[in-house]
Amino acid sequence: MTFQAKLALRYMQGRKLRTTLTLIAVMFGVMIVFGFNGILPAMEQALQTNLSAAVEKVDLTITSESRGAFDASAVTLVRETPGVALASPSLVRPLLVPTAQAVTAADGTAITSFILRGVQPEQLAELNPVSLADGRLLTDADDHSVLISNNLAQQTGLGVGDTLVLPASTGLLTLEIVGITVGQPPMGSEELIAPLAAAQTVFNLPGQINTIEAKFAPGSDAQTVQQAVLARLGSGYKAGGNEAGSEFATAMETGRLVLSLFGIIAAAMGGFIIFITFRTVVIERRRDIGMLRAIGASRQTILGMILTESLVLGILGTALGLLLGALLAYGLLVGMQPIMENMMHARIGGPSFAPWMFVLAIGMGLGITLLAGLAPALAATRVQPLDALRPSLAEVERRAAGRSAIAGIIIVALAFLTLIAGNVGLAALGIVLFMIGLALIGPALIYPIARLFGRLLSLIFAREGQIAQGNLTRQPGRAAITASAITIGLALLVAMGGLITSLIGGMDGWIAKTLGSDYLFMPQSLVLGGGNIGAGPQLVEQVKTTPGVSQVATLRQTTAKIDGSDLQIVGIDPVTYPQVSGLIFAAGDEAAVYQDMANGRSIVVNGIFAAQSGVKTGDTLSLQTPEGVQAYQVAGIGGDFMNYKIATGYISQANLAQDFHETADLLIMVNQQPGADAAQVDGALRALSRDYPAFSFYSLAEWKTEIGKSLAVFNAMYVLLIVLAIPSLIALINTLAINVLERTREIGTLRAVGATRRQIRRMITAESLLLAATGTVFGLLAGLWLGYILVGAMNLVGLVFPFSYSYAGLLLAIAVGLGFGVIGALIPARQAAQLDIVRALAYE
Amino acid sequence: MSIIKTEQLTKVYGKGATAVTALNGLNIEIQPGEFVAVMGPSGCGKSTLLHLVGGLDKPSNGRVLLDGQDIFRLNDDELTQLRRRQIGLVFQFFNLIPVLEAAENVALPLILDGVKQNDARQKAEAWLARIGLSDRLTHRPDQLSGGQQQRVAIARALVAEPSLILADEPTGNLDSRSADDIALLLRQISEEWNRTVLMVTHDPRIAAHANRIIFLKDGTVVDETRLSSNGHQEEMMVRQKLEVAR
Structure with missing residues (x-):
């Protein structure tokens, strides 16, 4: 093991709480990105299963370019093409059965999703013979008969002679099961094989088919025959089966983007926490680093030492994140199954993790950790050997924050301009600019905000509040960074809350306008x-x-x-x-x-x-x-x-x-x-x-109640919000704990001159509350802006709804922010109060 | 040739009205193997002198020659290498890495110089044995007494076999018995192991262990005393001179 790695591991062991909190931060970001991306393939698969029709293995399958139905006479053209031995028309479509007509499996599951395959029985027998486990094949004389799969028969106990009732364009269609086929159901849905006419009745497509299957004459050239068939049919036809619609691609892509955004935000939070941690690590180890420089460590050695530590954290956090991400994906899919079942009648499979997801998650976990560690590591290289010889005192920042604040204001103004440009990419850049701008303005605002809240705080913490206020205002830069942990967490809460509220409000408006009739016959x-x-x-x-x-x-x-x-x-x-x-x-x-x-x-x-x-x-x-x-x-x-x-x-x-x-x-x-x-x-x-x-009937009032239940799904997003806010709580605890460490001697002095343990505890709590209040103010501002941008970005991609926010939500955000202040202070305040006076005074 | 020579060494902190002159054209010379103590009132420039000789800080004017070489002509990397190989530093607060064992702390300069970890460890253990800490090899700093921690720090300063040891108030954070032990060790380093020791101290009893004492006041040498032996008489003389310097 290298010297740097050994030192990194020893330091990590020496600060177990901090290491754990920082690890959680890395782990969290990786978990979200990996887990969320892992569930998307399963959802896509569910949609495909829901939308696709099965395609059998034949020499040629012809479908419409538009995926729609076409006149059955086209099969004649195919048959007449030289080289085609057999051609059979079929109408193959997914079919949702209302719960009342659902077939119930032995385990109680209602099977509502089928693929109905309407065929010309005798042509099918020649072209693509079906193996039977029981009963008989369909004949051209059959009109209300159906074949079901062995799998379905075993699951449900249905057998030859039983009937299936299917919804149809004319109401209901009762089919008698005449045979049980052997083989696996295609695409996860059960296939029902019925006469073409019956399928046309079900789908209200008289005389229409959507698939022609053909077999070629022995010795014919498949490519030539296929081209001849397509030429004869003319434009609008293609070789190949019907596939799931790419009209969903945009929706899925948007979903992927939104989930990735969550992941990236979580990862950025993780990076931010790591940045704060290492920044403080460098301050805390100033003397160690100075000593190493004094005894001959080069700047590169110091850089490598800090980066090795962040890399070790990155590797551990990423590994744990991948593991928990996989568990999250499993958990989410299990949780989402009832929703998908209710809204889309689709079953979801397990998560799937493509190699690129591993690359993304690992790259992000390690990349962000290293990147976040880089700035503090570079700062560490600037530590002078003399720092090992000077007594460590908490310094007072005297540098005016004016220049940074002006730069911050300019950047925030630029961020606003990105929204006016009306480009999603620019709007996203605007979010980043806004956060950077806020970080720069932050230190300049610390003093007035701390004074403002300090007065309020002195009502509760008369003596300790004043000391806490002084602690913040003497180092506005550090206070701003600590407060920004709350700011970012709260900004996310407020922004996503605003987005969800706007989305639900927008949907209400859409529903009222586009589905606001007195009565509705709704599809499954x-x-x-x-x-x-x-x-x-x-x-x-x-x-x-x-x-x-x-x-x-x-x-x-x-x-x-x-x-x-x-x-x-x-x-x-x-x-x-x-x-x-x-x-x-x-x-x-x-x-x-x-x-x-x-x-x-x-x-x-x-x-x-x-x-x-x-x-x-x-x-x-x-x-x-x-x-x-x-x-x-x-x-x-x-x-x-x-x-x-x-x-x-x-x-x-x-x-x-x-x-x-x-x-x-x-x-x-x-x-x-x-x-x-x-x-x-x-x-x-x-x-x-x-x-x-096939229809569910609703009065307007019933429909509103029903859709209200569906929209309640969005409440799950609030849970996601709470999960996203956790890293900021970790960051606050982390930075407060580090602040306590940094001021160990100072706290020891306070205890020595007569401060009680309770007073120390209250001082740290007051400080945390002040930081939380400051962070909350910034968080509300940033959150409203971020929410506005997110809604604007949604509008730009075509999801048009106005931005709105509830006052109750804002009050809740304030409560959460201040609550975080109290919770965040618990451990550090306890740590500070329990410090041994003699050891604290000797602490270096 | 002297191992250390300062020429018109000047250090001014700050600018304008707030400028403070810590060293004012200081000229001193120290011969190889000497044990020199620097004394003087607070703010006289003794620590600044040590920092400049160690290449830890840059002078406002003047030169520091180490073995005849002007150390401020070296770039940062060369200066770092010089500290690593030719200078051993001992600090008032020991400055041991809290998460490393005693032997690992001692081995640090060698590891930083690219010596294999096993070899570095062996040398570190040998030095710890020489200073009487062979039974504390795997102890971490918080498991050692103040005196033991400073011994570890001294072993660390010696492990790279430097010709010069710079000690900044090495006994300032120790009880009197431990302080005496450290002072004796520093004398042993000079006498038996032939290293040059330049020590800054406030304590006349500790300074009395040196061969020579330089008294500074307002950044210049105000007195210089050679000591033939140590003991109560020498200490009393140092105290008197120190009072004069004040």
């Missing part, structure tokens, strides 16, 4: 394209003719391709939709937009898509549809609550039917006539909804 999943079963035209007709109903509007959904990426397309009726609901616009005149949509191929894109692709009003988008490429003009930028997080374009339902062949209603909004008997309308609609179990 809040993600429109997430396996929901739509209704055929008869349901809306029945709703419209219900006595007391005035207006009805619906949402329909499909997917288009644009420049190789997926874009969710939502169909609205430009006439009825604004009467019942309405999009929230960021650009474009509302009335004119609906008019344009009614008149031709106009599209409204939502903010997330506009931000992602840089699309503006007036641009033309070339959408790949089952009818080939169609040009849609962007009439406006806006969105609705259901689809704000998914890249979405809104077109008229007429165009959706014409270009995408999609006519199923996935969500129905109903208004009642003024003066109508609400109970009667409610009763009639509720009765009607029973025939369509």
